[in-house]
Amino acid sequence: MHHLACPKCHEPLILDGKSYRCQNGHCYDIAKQKYINLLLNPDKATNNPGDNKESLLCRQHHLNKGYYDGILNEVMHCLTKYTSSPRQLLDLGCGEGYYTYRIKELLNDDSTIYGLDISKIGIQMATKYTKDIYWIVGNSKNIPIDDHSLDVITALFTVVNAQEIERCLKKNGYIIHVTANPYHLVEFKELIYDEIKIKSDQHIRLPFSVVESYDYKQTIHLQTKEDTLNLLQMTPHYYHIKKERRHVLDTLGEFDVTIDIRITVYQVS
Incomplete structure (x- = not known):
């Protein structure tokens, strides 16, 4: 059973043929590719918000080669450790859908x-996975x-928005939050920036009870120039390269880069 809600009035959405409707008459059609657009005009700053197609394609190519599966495995460990089947699970900011699809595949149960x-x-890219x-x-x-319908959010x-997280999760529900540490992809930063600034991560910490928080670090070997550029282009760093440093892109080939992240499991009481 799904728990979709109308973005205008937050009343439950009911499937009606090829559309979803709420009791207040708001209607949202299911797209041909089998997704639903619940983004309201006031909730977007541009006509095409979010990552651009080039960045998303680079992310798709990178993730599908398994380079970040160490991160996926850590998320799965936390999911199975703290939640039980079946789950109501939301993958927030899912991008082109790789992690979402793999989570469903690895859970292999009746979770929604x-x-x-x-x-x-x-x-639209995500629908091609499943x-x-x-x-x-x-x-x-x-x-x-x-409200209060989800067991877990990844x-x-x-x-993320803390108020919305709290509203959507059930009492004692969990959020599994993956954030970058200062030395995540540091090798790219050394190529691009004159100075690497270490910033506090306090602004991304969430105001919930911390159940577990730990760092995960791994060095990955990018096997080709294409793989190296795919990872770089799926990050904001690519768009911060100064004109006088663009030449470094021509020098890239095989590349060793550091994954340095923090995984925090919060519980909302």
Whole structure:
């Protein structure tokens, strides 16, 4: 059973043929690719918010080669450690859907899985993995999910809104939050920036009870120039390269790069 909610009034959405409707008459059609667009105009700053197609394709190519599966395995460990089947699970900021699809595949149970991202292009790409997930175009500041209906939220390298997290999760529900540490992809930073600034991560910590928090570090070997550029282009660092440093892109080939992240499991009481 799904717990989709109207983004305008937050009343439950009911499937009606090829559309979802709420009791107040708001209607949302299911797209041909089997996703639902629940992103309201006031909830987007541009006509095409979110990551661009080039960045999403690079992310897709990178993730599908398994380079970040160490991160996926850590998330799965936390999911199975703290939650039980079946789950109501939302993958927030799911991008092109790789992690969402793999989570569903690895759980291999009757859990209801939602993948939400503000990028319509990303969600359209995600539907190609599987139609057996509720793929949603939406905003993390206005999550179209019923109040207190989710068992767990996963949020990997994405901005979250604490108030919406608290509203959507059941009492004692969990959020598994993956964030970058200062030395994540440090080898790219050394190529791009004149100075690497170490910033506090306090602004991304969430105001919930910490159940577990630990660092995960790994060096990955990118086997080709294409693989190296795919990883770089799926990060904000690519778009911060100064004109006088663009030549470094021509020198890239095989490359060793550091994964340095923090995984925090919060519980909302």
